[in-house]
Amino acid sequence: MNNRKRHVANVALRLFVEKGIQQTSIQEIIEQANISKGTFYNYFSSKNDCIAEILEGLRYDASQIRMEMQMGKDEKDRQVLIEQISILIQLNEERNLNALFEASLSSNEKELKKLVLHHRMYELDWLAKRLTEVFGYHIEEYAFECTILFYGMIQHIMFTMRVTNMPRSIHRIVDIILSYIELIIPKMIEQNSKLLDQSAIHLLRANVDRRIITVKELIELAQHIEKEATFTQEQQDLFTVIISELKQERIRKCVLQPLLKPFQLTFMKTPLEAQVNTFTSMVWYFLKSL
Known part of the structure; x- marks a missing residue:
């Protein structure tokens, strides 16, 4: 994405966070970005296309940061994984993206839901892959379910801390919840127990991909x-x-x-x-x- 296009996407993202996606018009984006209507449509075919570019940009930024953190280090380094997870949560918090994603998923816009679900699926797949790299390929068939458990714990712990005004260290939260997952994994392997089998995961992907x-x-x-x-x-x-x-x-x-x-x-x-x-x-x- 070129600098000018990135600028328009950033303006749109700010408006979406402030006002909501459905409440933000293309005209408002054009005015705030100080561009012509023709320029907007040269970059994006629609508002949803603009959102798709924003999410793609977020994924690109995250992948670049994560690669830089991992460069020259052992892929099994647990501390690197903690840093990689923490930085994205921090960025999402700073941009208030989680609220935006939740609002999108509860909307009636099917295409919008699909874009956000794709974004979520990308994050789930990334963490499942990294858990397998860090803890060993013998956990591969359990990694996706562990990823869902991990993010579920993160979401509700951070929600509770936020509404009770507790001091939060994202790095510490990630470290501790990851240690919980480490305790769960051996039990799953010992009992060969999964709540989600491959057919459920396949169905999830089919629903996301439509x-x-x-x-x-x-x-x-x-x-x-x-x-x-x-x-x-x-x-x-x-x-x-x-x-x-x-x-x-x-x-x-x-x-x-x-x-x-x-x-x-x-x-x-x-x-x-x-x-x-x-x-x-x-x-x-x-x-x-x-």
């Missing part, structure tokens, strides 16, 4: 499962009916939906459990779009 799932994609995934599995008679019967229904010109929700859970349950604690969970979640999501 990706259109096709029948062709579902059939291909089903065929892959069929190649990997040795079906019991019950599994084969359910599978046959599900695939047959998916191939119909008019897919009947009332037929498919009751079959998904029984099919999924027959694969519990089997090597194909995760794949079948993903498949049934995708079918469920596809049926919602009909």
Whole structure:
């Protein structure tokens, strides 16, 4: 983003924080940035396009700061991770971005929600990756859930401190809550327990991306499962009916939906459990779009 465009984006961000996104008009941005309408539309096709650029700029700034912090240091350095998390929380606090994000998510603007959810997803993926690097790749399948637990704790601890006017050290908060996550991880591994399996995470991504799932994609995934599995008679019967229904010109929700859970349950604690969970979640999501 060039300097002039960045200036306009910064002005827009200030107005969005002060007044709210929906309450800020493009004309106000133009006047505050001291540019012509043509210049604004040369940079951004719409207000949402402006927001997308702002969020992209925030992600770029964060990635640059984080890379600088990590440069020349061990990727497993816990203190580096604490600094990387703390700096972004600090920046968001200073810019009052969390309030802006929450207001966006509670609005009726679908495109706006999607932009903010994409931004949140980027942060979740980044921290899940860093937790895996710092604590070891044996925690990889638990890292995303740990990330959600971490940010949930951060959010509510900081909220409580804010409303009670308690002194806050973001670095100390991050350090202590990270230590809680470190205690939780061994228990998750020992018990092989997760509240979110891969199918739930896949569904979350599908909702964020609003990706259109096709029948062709579902059939291909089903065929892959069929190649990997040795079906019991019950599994084969359910599978046959599900695939047959998916191939119909008019897919009947009332037929498919009751079959998904029984099919999924027959694969519990089997090597194909995760794949079948993903498949049934995708079918469920596809049926919602009909």
